[in-house]
Amino acid sequence: MSRRLLLPVAGVLATALAAGGLTLLVWTIDETPFARPDAGFDRLTSEVAAVPGVSLDGAERWVEAPAFGPPTSWVGVAVEEPALAEALATACATEYADPVLWSFRATSAGGNALSFAGAEEPTAACPAPAVDASALLERIDGLGRGLELHASLREGSFALDSFEDVSGGLPALLPIVRAAEDLRDAAGAERGAPVEISGPWAAITVGPGEQERIAALLTTLVGEHGVTAYWATEDGLRIVAPDGGHAAIEAAVRGSGLPVADRPLRFEADES
Incomplete structure (x- = not known):
């Protein structure tokens, strides 16, 4: 040449x-993903989707570069609550052997929705969710309508998160706070575990024996002082409320006997 x-x-x-x-x-x-189709995985998703009251939000099976290790499988399911038990049983009866990550969104006749996941580190296709979604939804239906919540177990706590600013804002959350321990027990979480309730307008931790006091404090803050947001963390408490009520709000917080009573308190402007 x-x-x-x-x-x-x-x-x-x-x-x-x-x-x-x-x-x-x-x-x-x-960690670029590469699709890895599989006939067994397709049968699994088809069988679950065939359950009346169930539809698929998505289904994927992939490997990631550069490791190209065992494939990851994920299935997202939208389900009407009466069909949930059959959907779970169908998934658990599958012949597909690989672990599957599951995401569920269950809707109730009471107009509420609850999302939850299967096992965080699955060893098979069976979803094995950490919460009893049917019992939890039944309890939520007795508290209100239009709630969109995500339930999970998180570092020893039972968590209810609202990722959407549902109609009613913070006041719509008060029934959840008042029933926090009942909801935890209905979900099958450990009795005595703290309950974390969060959303765009709230971050509330209900510790053992605190349910009534936290509910009473929030009822006062919302009903009498116009509080529209309440975020309580280990670092302090942030509140959104009309300017004229700050002194009374601080007095109520300091006199509540709750852990937040001794934390720094900061008022923030309403940016909604």
């Missing part, structure tokens, strides 16, 4: 090697 031809060929090879190295580097950094 002549030198005149060899140089362009060498340039092409160098460019290809560089591009391949760059692609591998991108895969290493981004």
